[in-house]
Amino acid sequence: MQCIVKEQARMTWPESPPDYQAIGSKLGIPGLINRKGTVNADLEAVNNIRSALFSWLRLPGNSRWLLVFDNADDLETLDIQEYLPKHGGGAILITSRRPHFSEIAKQFHLEGLDSESAVKLLLSLARLQHAPKDIQGEALKLVKRLGLMPLAISHAGHYIHETKIPLEDYSKSYEKAFMTVQSRKPKVGWNVRDDTAATTWDISFSRIEKQNTEAAYLLVTCSYLNPEEISENLWEDKEFDNTEIKERVLLLASYSLVKIIRYGVFSVHPVVHSWARERLQRSEQFQTIKRVIMILGKASQRVNVSRESNEWKATEERGVASHLNYLHQYLKPNFSEFPQREKEGSKIVPLLASMINIALVFNNQGNYDEVMQWYERALTGREKALGKDHPLTLSTVNDIAGVFDNQGNYDEARQWCERALAGREKALGKDHPSTLDTVHNIAKVFCSQGNYDEAMQWYERALAGSEKALGKNHPSTLSTVSNIATVFWRQGNYDEAIQWYERALTGREKVLRKDHPSTLDTAHNIATVFSNQGNYDEVMQWYERALTGREKALGKDHPLTLSTVNNIAGVFDNQGNYDEAMQWYERALAGREKALGKDHPSTLDTVNNIAGVFSNQGNYDEAMQYNQGNYDEAMQWYERALASHEKALRKDHPSTLTIVHNIAVVFRNQGNYDEAMQWYERALAGSEKTLGKDHPSTLSTVNSIAGVFDNQENYDEAMQRYRRALASREKALGKDHPLTLDTVHNIAGVFENQGNYDEAMQWYKRALAGCEKALGKDHPSTLSTINSITRVFKSQMPKSTSS
DSSP states (O other): OHHHHHHHHHHOSSSSSHHHHHHHHHHHTTTTTTTTTTOOOOGGGGHHHHHHHHHHHHHTOOOOOEEOOOSSSOTTTTTTGGGGSOOOOOOOEOOSSSSGGTTTSSSOOOOOHHHHHHHHHHHHHHOOOOHHHHHHHHHHHHHHHHHTTTHHHHHHHHHHHOOOOOHHHHHHHHHHOOOHHHHOSSSOOTTOOOOHHHHHHHHHHHHHHOOOOOOOHHHHHHSSOOTEEEEGGGGTTTTTTTTHHHHHHHHHTTTTEEEEEEETTEEEEEEHHHHHHHTHHHHHHHHHHHHHEEEEEEETTSSTTTTTTOOOOOHHHHHHHHHHHHHHHHHGGGGGGTTSSSSSSSTHHHHHHHHHHHHHHHHHTTTTHHHHHHHHHHHHHHHHHTTSHHHHHHHHHHHHHHHHHHHTOHHHHHHHHHHHHHHHHTTTTTTTTTHHHHHHHHHHHHTTOOOOHHHHHHHHHHHHHHHHOTTSSSSHHHHHHHHHHHHHTTTTTTHHHHHHHHHHHHHHHHHTTTSSSHHOOOOHHHHHHHHHOHHHHHHHHHHHHHHHHHHTTTTTTSHHHHHHHHHHHHHHHTTTOHHHHHHHHHHHHHHHHTTTTTHHHHHHHHHHHHHHHHHTTTSSSSSEEEEEEEEHHHHHHHHHHHHHHHHOOTTHHHHHHHHHHHHHHHHHHHHHHHHHHHHHHHHHHHHHHHOTEEEEEEHHHHHHHHHHHTTOOOHHHHHHHHHHHHHHHHTTOOTTTTHHHHHHHHHHHHHHTOOOOOHHHHHHHHHHHHHHHHHHTHHHHHHHHHHHHHHHHHHHHHHHHHO
């Protein structure tokens, strides 16, 4: 109103002192303007001033006005409609976080700034406009973390400028002390407003607390969840009324503290998310965390999240897992204090059960470090509350053994399995399903260590017990069936392996569905057997089914998905398509290093495979210098893999022996036959002891030793070993398997080197027919055989004709 008075004075008395009494009468507020033109601001005069304002807005021709109501959020104590003119030709702008005005005006929902503008604002206020690209990258991460919210970005920019804190360190300060960094206002330039990001939310939160305490607590609970997508069904439980949850969410949305994305799903702004968590006292934080653990623990056991159910859905599991990752991140600094702060008693048992359920989801996601932390805290709590020999305590012991097995720490896994088995046999009996589960796990550890005879004995015990106690198609029984197939596969008994895998596949498709992770495991394993048999058409179909299913169900970076990626690379490698192989191996390596660590056996297997590609590429007619470079790089990878395998497994473990064999290959390709022979002999001795004399891996080493003798022109020794390899490969793999044909080709080479060209030609022709059938006409092995036949043919021709 004061502005209107001044404008009226300027227009009516442009060159003489204005008559404010006349202006007051004209505007309908006589006596409320003093001689200096100041409007009386007493509360008693408000109604008259409002009436005068409305009268002025309605004046004929008065259409160029804009009435602004800023931060119109308190709709409970102030009836804003009393201040809205009913007539007039101007415009009204209302800014509010409340959605209620959509019924009387056109509503525009303002999102945050775009990324480019947000970065410019931040760097401008922080006085870093000319920052290098790496700083701009950090700025982009920061503004996204602030939800692209101008007010929060403004606080951040001023704080960074005043404290001179590096951008990368601001995020740490922001996480530790949100209230401090988001409440600091600059000394100048902020006089137009007194609010901050923190105080803005505090005002709304206080109002919500008065209306619905549980709604306020719901927001606090959400501050430990993934803010981007929170489903109301997380609270589906007898304890909670779904209608009440919806009402609480609607109330929070009415204050813009949450945003409803779609029916039953809402999000929390990143700044609100941090503020709600930071505002809690330490004791309140632990109570909230406990409540979140109970909520997520129960959600982890829902039928669409549990892997034991045929109603399991990958999207539901990943949704719960996303919340668990946030919870773990915020709980991690104080994990050692939890759940010790809980008093002993009946209330802690459900809490520990929820922690176990949470650990299981982490385990299914392949996050083994997180799994172990949750299991260890739960074990400590159960031992204290229930005792070391209680079935629930022993269940946690068994679960921890499984984690060690998945991490490749087999000695630890065995120890924990044995503790669980002794306790369960005593407490539950030898034929109890829980006891049989531990029996199964012991067998799995023996298999992982390459001790297949022991593994089979334990699996057979587990299978007999499971079939009797649970039935032939129970998931636990089918798991044992699948693992027995794995033992046959690793022993090189491929026909038996396929039969057992097919039994497991049929059962799992029936009980669990085709896209269940356990079913996809079986599909992957069937592909692996076909790969070993050299049946590449079949193998790629099965791997593609496994990969598509695992990417959808588990995600692209899950260890099981990466296993399929690694094996697809192996198929390309075996087909001589080294560029494709390298791309797939590099994807597998990057994922495994991130998910499992650089020294995990699976990571090292990929390291070994990459080294193999470098070694194979060194066999082409390229410059010696380039070849040597490939061999040097291969040797570095092999040495890294060998050291870690010997540490994580043992010297005669099959995976370790594979590396020993491949190191010998590098020395042989370099022409260092004495070194090659030493490494081959070490690999052979270990393979014969661990796997047996007729195992495919053993025969591969026998074949390679023959090759070294051939290179050294010791043809009798070479032929003796080639014939041993051929006889066993024909028996185990078949006459047309690529490995069998490789030996056939090598025997032909010995005859050629001895000058026995007729014999050489017969063996080369046999190799060619087999390669064209099994591998195709353009495979490197096929082309190599054609080249050899051409060479022998020329050698048989008279010199004059040949020239």
